[in-house]
Amino acid sequence: MRVMAQMGMVMNLDKCIGCHTCSVTCKQAWTNRSGVEYVWFNNVETRPGQGYPRTYEDQEKWRGGWQVGRNGRLQLRTGSRLKRLLQIFSSPVQPSINDYYEPWTYDYETLTNAPVQEHTPVARPRSLLTNKPMNIEWSANWDDNLGGAPELTQDDPVLKKISAEIKDKFEQTYMFYLPRICEHCINPSCAASCPSGAIYKREEDGIVLVDQDRCRGWRQCVTGCPYKKIYFNHRTGKAEKCTFCFPRVEVGIPTVCSETCVGRLRYIGIVLYDADKVLEAASTPDDRDLYAAQRSILLDPHDPEVIRAAEQAGISRDWIESAQRSPIYALINRFEVALPLHPEYRTMPMVWYIPPLSPVVDALTDTGHDGEDVGNIFGAIESLRIPVEYLAELFTAGDTNLVTGVLKKLGAMRSYMRDLNLGRPADESIATAIGMTGRDIEDMHRLLGVAKYDERYVIPLAHAEQGPGQEEFDSGCSLDYDEGPGMGGWGPFGETSGGSTPIAVENFHMLAARQTADTMAAPGSKDQRVNLLNWDGKGAPEGLFPSRPEDSEALHGPDGGGVGDDSPAVRDPRP
Amino acid sequence: MNALDILLWVVVPYVSLAIFVVGHYWRYKYDKFGWTTRSSQLYESRLLRWGSPLFHFGILFVLLGHVAGLGIPKSWTNAVGLSEEGYHAMAVVTGAIAGFCTLVGLAILIYRRRTVGPVFSATTRNDKFMYVVLTATILFGLSNTVLGALGQEGVDYRDTVSPWFRSIFYLQPRPELMAEAGVGFRLHALSALLLFAIWPFTRLVHVFSAPLGYLTRPYIVYRSRDAQLGTRPVPRGWERVGGGRR
Structure with a gap:
């Protein structure tokens, strides 16, 4: 027995309202950079x-x-190592940018710079790849809330596996959200595909990371990952992926997506x-x-051996x-309600899902039946084959019995707890019908419904008691780092080449820039500075706003834009 | 032999090779993160699918040809009984095929780079300069092969260019040999020397990342969390217990 620890996540899909807060906060934290505009780790x-x-999902x-x-x-599904090396010059199965979407921004400047005209100026979309005007035809969640159904949904690879008669009715009966991050697999095929050996699994917590200094941009990992959760940064030419927010997890706080999740799922x-x-x-x-095989390799943390x-x-x-208090171990192996996403990919994923029951209950309630009566729920799960088959294709490689079992547990929990409430x-x-005890059901209910922050996130600290070595610890010289003193800016080989710049050096440059810049933040003379602490909010003291440029035509266009230059009345209020 | 010959065939080669070696060492130390060829397959793959393998496999065979032509002395091939004509025919045929593939691949790649919007905007000035030198080198080289095939070649390169090339590595340079070689060979050599000099500073460094180790390493790589936290090395006297000797 060789015991290893693995960080993992379980998401309770019943609670997901599809608000995308996790995606947005993740993007703000990790991929709001040039080159990964199209990338959503979550x-x-x-x-x-x-x-x-x-x-x-179409493998x-x-x-x-x-x-x-x-x-x-x-x-690996792509073949032997030698075969992959021979294909390295042009990877044959590689998603192109159009399979994700072409990232864009808008001509916001037009809105303020446009001359006076009959029609309201429009901010047109511009490609972030070519900087040319473009038509927006797809995005990361273009078919959100079944938008474009049924034309778009019929290409769903999971739906294609389900029999035809069921397919037609699907979108009228069932819909749910599936938040996805990197699975941090126990048997990661991305790492196995990497020719450079740059993708590694951390021994301590099993988080899968890309060593940016060793990645040579061969792109094999993008093909290798069946979840397509490795992305190619087209500016730096390196692979990037979800990091499980390791800098946060190491100090015991949850990932950004979990922390900001509105449904606390x-x-x-x-x-x-x-x-x-x-x-x-x-x-x-x-x-x-x-x-079952994946569950069998998970070890019981209470077992003395x-x-x-x-x-x-x-x-x-x-x-x-x-590990003993771990909520994910409880959901996976004690209550057995969490299921892995696409176990048939054989990567042993470690982000698991509790399949959604709510749509079944909703459908039941719509028909006028009591949606929380255990007999009704069990009957509905049996008769509503559509969601069960679909969920089975997602989570159990098509085994509907497993999904039915989990849904019954969730339904039984609702019934049992309603009696108590x-x-x-x-x-x-009710408990014996699903092979549990009342005590189990109450524990499961607590974990799924009541659990507070420290029960939902049981994250042990990384052992790195290493005071003076920690980043930006203020002992020693701030230029005393690897390859230093490099004074900020990029190297000559394009985007972000060269060594990394410590934050202390960046701060130094920003401070220097602020102190020498000729902008609002740094007025030329100290007399023009405004102390906002003793400003009563009336009027605009001199220096609060930068002085108006002499040439007002440049701002307002040849038509003048309508604002007089010298009138103090219009000088004060600014948006 | 005059001063110009010494400059071109002694000074320039050594300077170029020194830049090549030291430059790679420096680039690797300084810029591991930039050590990649910045693939553009994400933007476009239809043209790349043809151009890139044609070019890369072509140039690998061209490389093999150069190793044979420059590295193996004429006396060795004579010793194994390979006739002058036989060697020549073999070299010209394989060289012409490989060179032609390389050139076609390069043409497709350059066409793609110029016409596909995102690829073009991802092209730096550094890339463009490198493309010019690389294309010139390949064109000079291929024209030498073609002229040789047509019998236009004045002096056998195995009596001039090859011994000169080897003499550089013996540290007994013989520039007089190059002075006798045809103008095509001299141009090819000079542009190649320029290419070697700029090599470490361009995308071409990816050549030295050929991932041959992949064939033997285990599939999954495990690594311990970095002993060093942050960007600064651990100060002396503060190493973790057992950390210094790992």
């Missing part, structure tokens, strides 16, 4: 839908992940697994057994305790 897809990039086309070869051995924790069994589990012949082996493997006591005696038969 994205939220409406299912059924094509996903982002379009139809990424016949994109060839991501692993497959079991004829000899029963696990191999994400759970973060660690699990212990047996690294010796990974290959065997990933090589399981039948796709439908992969869910596992604890002893973990300690021998150098896993510290607080990490083992975190209404002051009725607990109906233990």
